[in-house]
Amino acid sequence: MPPVRDKRYTIPTLWIDLFEPALTAEVWTRSSIGFTSYDGNLQDGDLFTGVFSFKEEPGSFGLFEAKVVRREGNKMLADYTWVSDDGNALLERQDIFTNEKVPRHLYTPEVSSIRRTNNWSFSGLLVEYNDNFLKPGDRINAMVRVEKSSVQAIAQVSVIRNWVERKLLALRFTSLSSEAFALLESAIKKQGRP
DSSP, rough: OOOOOOOOOOOOEEEEOOOOOEOOOOOOOEEEEEESSOSSSOTTOOOOOOEOOOOTTTTOEEEEEEEEEETTTTEEEEEEEEEOOOHHHHHHHHHHHHHHHGGGGSOOOOEEEEEEEEEOOOEEEEEEEEOOOOOOOEEEEEEEEEEEEEEEEEEEEOOOEGGGTTTTTEEEEEOOOOOHHHHHHHHHHHTOOO
C-alpha cells in the first residue's frame, strides 16, 4: 500500500522524457504494443509510459501509458491503459494504411520511454527509473510534460544520484526555459483546484 500523503502537498505528476534510445515495436495494434528485442527491466504487471511515432508521419506522435501483460526473455507485450487523442488518431491512420496498402511489419512505431516523477519542485525532480545508464554528474536535455498532457517544454537537468536499488533517479534543473518555468508554475497553480 502506498504511503498516505497530506493533500496540501500533493502536486500533479510530471512525465519526463530523457531522450533514451528508441525501441522498435515489431508488434502493434490500436490496443497493444509488443517488442521482440526488449532488454529492459519491466516485468509482468508493470505500468510504463512512453511516446510513439511512425517515420512515415514526421512530427506526429502519441503519448501512452501501458501495462505489461507478458514478458518472456527479450519478448514483451503490453496493453495500452491510456493513449493521447493525437496518439489514437495516429494509430488509426496507420492501422487503416497498413490494412489497405502494405504489410503491417513494414510500418512499425518507434517507442521511447517517458519517466514519471515521484516528487518535484522548481529546483529538481525525483524520477522513477530502473536502469543504470545515467550516472551522477551527467547533464542531459529533457522534455517535461504534465501527466497525460501534450503540453511540453525542454529543460536541462543534471543527475544528482541514481538509486538503482530503489528505482529512483534524482535530477536537478540546471536551466529552465521560460516555457518550462511556465509549465511548472501552471502545474503548481492547478493543484488546489478540484
